[in-house]
Amino acid sequence: MTSKFTTVPSDGETKLLLQCETRVGDLDALWQWWVWDGITAESLIFASADVAGLSNADLEKAIKDSSFYKGISSITISRTDSGYTFVNFNFVEAE
Numbered sequence: 001m002t003s004k005f006t007t008v009p010s011d012g013e014t015k016l017l018l019q020c021e022t023r024v025g026d027l028d029a030l031w032q033w034w035v036w037d038g039i040t041a042e043s044l045i046f047a048s049a050d051v052a053g054l055s056n057a058d059l060e061k062a063i064k065d066s067s068f069y070k071g072i073s074s075i076t077i078s079r080t081d082s083g084y085t086f087v088n089f090n091f092v093e094a095e
Contacts, residue, residue: 004028004047007083009084014034017035019031024068025062028046028047031043031068039093041073044063047083051085059077068090073091
């Protein structure tokens with residue numbers, strides 16, 4: 001993993017299934033597939049400095065236009081104090 005994503009915070013209650021570095025358009029990102037409280041979902045995590053000029057609507061459009069988004073759920077965006085912006089999507093509840 002490049003140094004850009006080595007300090008991405010994690011939640012102790014979230015089980016990380018897979019992750020890899022990728023690109024969304026011209027942006028570096030860390031993709032994660034995870035499970036929490038019976039829900040599986042995916043995240044694309046960006047360095048906040050890289051997306052500072054993008055609105056939440058711009059980020060949502062970039063995700064919807066990517067091959068990651070399956071169109072099965074809403075998208076949530078969280079710009080954190082940790083220096084990362086989390087875009088979560090493809091939420092699926094366990095049956």
